[in-house]
Amino acid sequence: MARYVGPDCRLCRREGMQLYLKGDRCYTDKCAIERRHYPPGQHGQRRSKLSDYGAQLREKQKVKRIYGVLEKQFSSYFEKAERQKGVTGTNLLIFLERRLDNIVYRLGFANSRTQARQLVRHNFFQVNGTRVNLPSFLVKTGDVIVVTEKGRNLALIRDAMEAVARRGCPPWLEFNKEEAQGRVVMFPTREDITMPIQEHLIVELYSK
Numbered sequence: 152m153a154r155y156v157g158p159d160c161r162l163c164r165r166e167g168m169q170l171y172l173k174g175d176r177c178y179t180d181k182c183a184i185e186r187r188h189y190p191p192g193q194h195g196q197r198r199s200k201l202s203d204y205g206a207q208l209r210e211k212q213k214v215k216r217i218y219g220v221l222e223k224q225f226s227s228y229f230e231k232a233e234r235q236k237g238v239t240g241t242n243l244l245i246f247l248e249r250r251l252d253n254i255v256y257r258l259g260f261a262n263s264r265t266q267a268r269q270l271v272r273h274n275f276f277q278v279n280g281t282r283v284n285l286p287s288f289l290v291k292t293g294d295v296i297v298v299t300e301k302g303r304n305l306a307l308i309r310d311a312m313e314a315v316a317r318r319g320c321p322p323w324l325e326f327n328k329e330e331a332q333g334r335v336v337m338f339p340t341r342e343d344i345t346m347p348i349q350e351h352l353i354v355e356l357y358s359k
């Protein structure tokens with residue numbers, strides 16, 4: 152599957168905000184946004200004013216980058232979100248939050264979604280007692296996510312669990328450090344998703 156392999160910080164600089172793609176480094180003064188708060192590239196020293204379409208496109212790119220999702224999968228989430236009852240933009244964000252790689256990151260088993268994706272692919276997690284190695288797996292209310300025995304011995308996961316205090320576990324998830332497991336108590340509400348996202352711009356873009 153195609154994926155972006157360039158520098159993560161470049162993506163944050165393009166969007167003009169911290170997307171928290173590199174784990175611990177994002178919380179230090181080494182963060183590239185702090186040091187070079189302008190877009191990447193030869194002509195990047197200034198930000199030009201965006202058209203309505205430009206702003207909608209940037210918002211979509213930003214959300215895709217936050218969750219590490221490519222265009223095809225993103226538009227399929229949008230189609231599902233549109234078919235569901237409720238507000239399409241909120242439904243879309245809830246789909247993205249329900250991805251297993253995001254849950255692993257939110258619970259603090261990984262320092263970034265990229266790391267979470269890699270750990271999921273390497274079979275370090277079980278959902279309701281079954282190994283799941285699909286980062287796009289969508290969790291349901293009541294699902295229990297457990298780190299496998301092999302994963303519990305992995306320094307990367309142990310260190311990440313120590314560091315979760317800095318981010319905090321969202322109220323819609325339950326984290327049990329001793330058991331190295333988490334539970335989906337409920338789906339998140341819009342208020343639980345605290346990144347500055349204007350999802351209505353994405354809805355406008357896809358509605359054209």
Ligand code: SF4
Binds near residue numbers: 159161163
């Ligand atoms: Fe983005 Fe993190 Fe790089 Fe800062 S350190 S620019 S938040 S990826």
